[in-house]
Structures are given as C-alpha cells and as structure tokens.
Amino acid sequence: MKRVSSFAAALSAALFSASAAFAAGDAITGVVEKQPVNVTAIIMFLAFVAGTLGLTYWAARQTRSTSDFYTAGGGITGFQNGLAIAGDYMSAAAFLGLSGMVFGKGVDGIFYTVGWTVGWPLILFMIAERLRNLGRFTFSDITSYRLDQTSIRSLSAFGALTVVIFYLIAQMVGAGKLIQLLFGLEYSYAVVLVGVLMVLYVTFGGMLATTWVQITKAVLLLGGCTILVLLSLWHFNFDPSALLSSAIANNPSHEKILLPSSSIADPLSAISLGLALMCGPAGLPHILMRFFTVPDAKAARKSVFYATGFIAYFFILAVMIGFAAITIVGTNPAFLDSAGKILGGGNMAAIHLSKAVGGNVFLGFISAVAFATILAVVSGLALAGASAVSHDLYAVVIKKGKATGAQEMRVSRIATLFLGVMAIVLGLVFENQNIAFMVGLAFGLAASVNFPVLFMSIFWKNMTSRGALIGGFLGLISAVAFVVLGPAVWVNVMHFEKPIFPYEQYALFSMTIAFTGIWFFSITDKSARAALDKAGFQEQFIRSETGLGAAAASSH
Amino acid sequence: MQPAYEKIARDPRFAELVSKRNRFALALSFIVLGVFSTFVFVAVAGHGVFAAPLAEGSPWTWGIIGGWIIQIFAFLITGVYTARANGEFDSLIKSIVAEATK
Numbered sequence: 233m234k235r236v237s238s239f240a241a242a243l244s245a246a247l248f249s250a251s252a253a254f255a256a257g258d259a260i261t262g263v264v265e266k267q268p269v270n271v272t273a274i275i276m277f278l279a280f281v282a283g284t285l286g287l288t289y290w291a292a293r294q295t296r297s298t299s300d301f302y303t304a305g306g307g308i309t310g311f312q313n314g315l316a317i318a319g320d321y322m323s324a325a326a327f328l329g330l331s332g333m334v335f336g337k338g339v340d341g342i343f344y345t346v347g348w349t350v351g352w353p354l355i356l357f358m359i360a361e362r363l364r365n366l367g368r369f370t371f372s373d374i375t376s377y378r379l380d381q382t383s384i385r386s387l388s389a390f391g392a393l394t395v396v397i398f399y400l401i402a403q404m405v406g407a408g409k410l411i412q413l414l415f416g417l418e419y420s421y422a423v424v425l426v427g428v429l430m431v432l433y434v435t436f437g438g439m440l441a442t443t444w445v446q447i448t449k450a451v452l453l454l455g456g457c458t459i460l461v462l463l464s465l466w467h468f469n470f471d472p473s474a475l476l477s478s479a480i481a482n483n484p485s486h487e488k489i490l491l492p493s494s495s496i497a498d499p500l501s502a503i504s505l506g507l508a509l510m511c512g513p514a515g516l517p518h519i520l521m522r523f524f525t526v527p528d529a530k531a532a533r534k535s536v537f538y539a540t541g542f543i544a545y546f547f548i549l550a551v552m553i554g555f556a557a558i559t560i561v562g563t564n565p566a567f568l569d570s571a572g573k574i575l576g577g578g579n580m581a582a583i584h585l586s587k588a589v590g591g592n593v594f595l596g597f598i599s600a601v602a603f604a605t606i607l608a609v610v611s612g613l614a615l616a617g618a619s620a621v622s623h624d625l626y627a628v629v630i631k632k633g634k635a636t637g638a639q640e641m642r643v644s645r646i647a648t649l650f651l652g653v654m655a656i657v658l659g660l661v662f663e664n665q666n667i668a669f670m671v672g673l674a675f676g677l678a679a680s681v682n683f684p685v686l687f688m689s690i691f692w693k694n695m696t697s698r699g700a701l702i703g704g705f706l707g708l709i710s711a712v713a714f715v716v717l718g719p720a721v722w723v724n725v726m727h728f729e730k731p732i733f734p735y736e737q738y739a740l741f742s743m744t745i746a747f748t749g750i751w752f753f754s755i756t757d758k759s760a761r762a763a764l765d766k767a768g769f770q771e772q773f774i775r776s777e778t779g780l781g782a783a784a785a786s787s788h
Numbered sequence: 789m790q791p792a793y794e795k796i797a798r799d800p801r802f803a804e805l806v807s808k809r810n811r812f813a814l815a816l817s818f819i820v821l822g823v824f825s826t827f828v829f830v831a832v833a834g835h836g837v838f839a840a841p842l843a844e845g846s847p848w849t850w851g852i853i854g855g856w857i858i859q860i861f862a863f864l865i866t867g868v869y870t871a872r873a874n875g876e877f878d879s880l881i882k883s884i885v886a887e888a889t890k
Binding site: 339342343345346347349350352353354356357358361473476477480487490491492529530533534536537540541544547548551770771774775777778779780 | 790860
C-alpha cells in the first residue's frame with residue numbers, strides 16, 4: 233500500500249512539476265522586474281522579424297487557393313513538418329522554464345521532459361495517419377465526417393475557438409512579461425508587436441508562411457541551444473562529467489538535486505494531470521492542423537518521427553543548460569542579487585548562461601530566439617482559430633458548402649484580423665491579472681471537448697450526432713465549471729477562501745463526463761439521423777485505414 | 789457506399805491489414821507506457837536506484853541517463869513504427885486500393 237501511494241505521489245510530482253513549468257513558463261506568471269534595454273537582442277530580433285516578413289512575402293505570392301491558405305497546399309515534406317511540429321512544441325516556456333527548473337531543483341526537470349516526449353509515440357501509433365487520411369483543412373472535417381454537419385461542426389469549431397482564445401491570451405501576457413526581461417522594453421510594446429506580426433504572417437502568408445516561421449524558429453532554437461551547450465562544455469574542457477560534478481558541488485542542495493523532489497499530491501490529481509498532458513495535445517487545433525499540411529499518411533508518420541527526435545534532442549540540451557548554469561551562473565556574483573538569488577527570477581538561468589559563455593552578442597541572440605518562439609506559436613494559433621471561423625462556421629455551416637474559395641479566404645483574413653485585435657486588447661487588459669488558469673483551461677478544454685469527440689468519431693462506430701453534441705457540450709460546461717469553481721479561479725482570482733471544487737487538475741472528471749455523455753446519448757439515440765451516422769462509419773473506417781479518397785496535395 | 793469501398797470491405801487482405809496494424813500499434817503503445825511507468829516507479833520505490841551512480845565515483849546517475857535513454861528510445865520506436873508502416877503496411881494498402889479501384 234505504501235509503495236502504491238508513494239508511486240502515485242511520485243507520478244503526480246513528476247506530472248505536476250511538468251505542468252507547473254509549462255504553465256508558469258508559458259504565461260511567465262508572477263512579478264517580473266524590467267531589465268536594462270538590451271540593444272543587441274532587439275537588433276537580432278528585428279533581423280528575425282525582417283527575415284520572417286520576407287518569408288511571408290514569398291509565401292503570399294504562392295498562396296492562391298483555400299488549400300494553399302489552410303494547409304500550404306499539402307506540400308510540406310515530412311521532415312519540414314517534423315521541424316514545424318517541434319517548433320510548435322518547444323515554447324519559450326519549455327526553454328526558459330525547464331532550464332530554470334534544473335538550475336533550481338535538478339532532476340525534476342528530467343521527469344518533465346520524459347513525460348512530454350512519450351506522448352508523441354502514442355500520437356503516432358493511434359491518430360497521426362488517420363488524421364491525415366480523414367481531414368482536409370480542420371479537425372472538424374473529421375468529427376463531422378459522418379455526423380450532422382451543422383451541429384457537430386459548430387461544436388468542434390467552438391471548441392477550437394475557445395482553446396485558441398485562452399491560449400492566445402496566455403501567450404500575449406507571456407510575451408509582455410518576456411519583453412521586459414529580455415529586451416528591457418515596455419509590456420505594451422510586446423503585446424502590440426506580437427499581435428500585429430501574427431496578423432501579417434497569417435493573413436498574407438497563410439499556412440505556408442506560418443510553417444516556415446515555425447521551421448526558422450525551430451532551427452534557431454536548436455542551433456542556439458547546441459552552441460550554448462558546447463560553449464558551456466568548453467568551460468569544463470569538454471568533459472560532461474566535470475560539468476555535472478561541478479553542478480552537484482555548487483547547487484545549495486548538492487546531492488539532493490539527483491533525487492526527485494517530494495511535492496506530494498493525491499493519486500486522483502496525478503491521474504487527472506497525466507490524462508490532460510497526454511490527451512491535451514491531441515485536442516489542440518493548431519497541432520492537429522499540422523497533419524493536413526503533408527501530402528499523405530506516409531509523410532504524416534515521418535513528421536512525428538522527426539518531431540520526436542528534435543523534441544528529445546532539445547529536452548536533453550535544455551537539461552544540460554540547467555546543469556551548466558548551476559556552476560557558471562550560480563557562482564558568479566554578477567548574476568546574483570545581494571541575497572544570492574538569481575537576477576530576474578528562475579526563468580533567467582539560460583539567458584544569463586548565454587551572456588556568461590558567449591558575451592553580449594550571444595546573449596542578444598538567445599534572447600531574440602526566446603522571444604521569437606512566442607511569435608511562431610501565436611501564428612499557428614491564429615491560423616487555427618481563423619480556419620475554424622472561415623472554413624467550419626462560414627463556408628460549411630452558414631453557406632452550406634456553397635461559398636467560393638475567394639469568399640472563404642476573405643472571411644478567414646477578416647477573422648485573423650479580428651483575433652489579432654482581440655488578442656492585443658485582452659493582452660493589455662490582463663497585464664496584471666493572474667492568468668495561470670488560462671493555459672490549464674486551454675489544455676483542459678482540448679482534452680475534454682475536442683479530444684473525446686475526435687477520438688470517438690474515429691474509433692467508435694456507434695457514436696451518433698446527438699451523442700457527440702451532448703457529450704461534447706457536457707465536457708465543455710464541466711471543464712469551465714471546474715476551473716471557475718476550483719482553486720485556479722475561485723481562490724486565486726476571486727479570492728474566496730476555499731474552492732467549491734477541490735481539484736486543480738480536473739481533466740479526469742471532465743473527460744469522464746464527456747466520454748460517458750457521448751456513450752449514453754449515442755446508445756439511447758434511436759432517431760433516423762442516428763441510423764445515418766452509424767451507416768456512415770464503414771466508409772469512414774476504410775478511408776481512415778487506407779487513405780482512399782483522402783485529400784491529395786495540390787501542385788504548384 | 790461507393791463500389792471501391794465495398795470491394796475493400798470484402799477484401800480479406802483489408803481485415804488482415806487492420807488486425808496486423810492494430811496489434812503492432814497496441815504492442816508498441818504498451819511498451820512505451822510500460823517503460824514510462826517503470827521509470828516513474830523506480831524513481832520512487834527505489835530512490836536509491838534513481839540517484840545511484842552508474843559507476844563508482846561517476847556523477848552520472850541511473851535517473852539522468854535512464855531518462856535520456858527513454859527519450860532516445862521514444863524517438864527510435866517512432867522510427868520502428870514508421871519504417872514498418874511506410875513499407876509493409878503501405879504496400880499492402882497500395883495493392884488493396886489498386887485492386888478495388890481497377
């Protein structure tokens with residue numbers, strides 16, 4: 233019994249620290265001290281912006297049809313898409329938050345990276361190729377494949393939009409905090425800049441520009457981290473053992489950094505968080521959309537293969553960066569305040585390390601790359617949100633499939649502009665709010681609305697439109713209710729003493745409600761529509777397994 | 789259903805493809821989940837093992853190296869699936885579809 237409970241405790245500790253780093257890093261919550269203006273970093277960042285705008289100009293000239301706009305014509309190779317997926321995944325949070333966690337606590341960071349890497353093989357084995365075979369522009373194409381177009385597409389589009397909006401706000405606030413730390417500029421500059429650039433990339437360059445922005449960012453981040461690790465190793469005469477020994481000797485906790493820390497949580501929270509971490513990414517519209525940019529199932533599989541490799545490599549580097557920073561940053565008074573704490577907070581370990589081993593120019597480069605990561609993520613989000621509006625809501629639900637490509641693209645550009653303006657306004661409004669719950673809500677909604685409907689529509693032949701609609705809405709309502717009544721909003725935002733719903737991690741509950749709802753309201757559904765829904769499964773199944781009839785790549 | 793789909797539905801090789809691929813995908817999924825759970829379990833049930841050095845006097849522990857090995861393993865196992873699916877399964881699919889759309 234003791235073993236079981238300590239196992240659960242460790243699992244939850246592992247997963248908790250993981251999500252904490254993700255949430256904290258994504259939103260860079262807490263108080264941030266504005267740093268002195270960093271001119272080199274700003275110049276390097278402007279160079280990145282100029283480069284990506286050039287890419288957008290090039291992409292805009294090739295983006296003619298809706299297929300070009302939403303999926304880059306399906307002409308992205310598996311390798312390129314793998315880099316782009318990795319680019320989506322390697323956020324500023326993972327880079328700064330993870331290396332900061334290793335800097336402070338040691339091997340806790342390893343748990344995090346292992347947990348986040350093992351989700352990818354599962355995505356490959358279960359859904360990657362089926363997504364490609366069934367979908368065309370958005371994941372709602374799949375959920376509504378054999379179900380009622382109007383209601384199920386609206387549900388999925390709504391699910392996609394809510395996830396996008398919450399995630400976008402978190403990224404905007406994160407950008408505002410990061411710009412103060414990295415460039416020493418005002419919060420509002422970041423919010424406006426990120427919003428404007430996001431709109432430019434997406435409205436003009438569509439998926440082609442968004443993909444290449446992701447690829448550029450991934451290459452810069454992987455390259456920058458590799459150089460950072462090599463320069464740090466140089467400091468130890470290229471002896472990794474010396475680097476680690478020195479880290480153990482210099483961290484105030486010494487050998488304890490080799491042990492997982494003992495943050496304790498109950499088993500329910502552990503399972504709940506585990507579920508959200510595993511199923512969340514498979515319900516994030518901007519990640520799902522990436523699978524439609526490759527020509528076929530073969531390339532979809534290769535995308536995951538390369539993405540997993542890049543992600544694993546990046547995580548190993550990030551851990552090394554944290555260990556190196558313990559000695560090089562942690563023992564250098566230039567980076568510490570009078571109390572011996574690191575300047576600018578725990579997320580700054582990698583940034584300080586870049587200055588210590590590579591001087592001001594390298595510091596500028598790494599800061600610019602860290603900030604650029606946010607731009608790439610928000611572009612993907614904006615495109616996913618805009619396509620939910622233009623393809624799902626406008627073209628299929630409102631116009632019943634009779635909209636022309638030109639009309640559809642115009643609507644999606646207007647939607648992008650609208651999303652951009654909204655992101656800027658909300659980013660400014662939420663500057664001093666506690667928005668940590670928004671990332672949790674985005675992942676939770678993805679796991680409890682989008683994922684159950686998507687998963688069941690692919691695998692369960694007896695799912696009906698009524699089941700999907702009611703189950704999906706129950707997931708949506710319960711996820712929002714659990715967040716509002718739980719610790720994240722009821723206590724941390726509204727300042728009540730005790731939460732009405734006690735768990736911070738609610739995905740287990742909301743996912744159970746969603747899946748049960750889908751099941752119950754499907755098996756009790758005896759309508760004519762239900763018979764139609766079930767009859768459509770066989771054809772969908774054959775297409776999903778063989779790719780017969782799947783959308784082909786458009787040629788240029 | 790269109791005739792091509794009907795033909796595929798009746799083709800015994802289609803049933804064979806589905807069961808082969810599902811078995812393979814499930815087996816690999818269980819391996820991944822098993823390895824991950826073992827890693828977490830070792831971290832707790834045997835704190836000693838997790839923080840134990842690989843060799844006398846080495847700063848490298850089973851926890852760090854094990855974690856990295858699992859990450860590399862995750863990459864390799866996606867490679868194993870991709871190789872078999874892109875080769876064996878895809879050529880089977882190709883011949884099933886060619887037969888049905890003839």
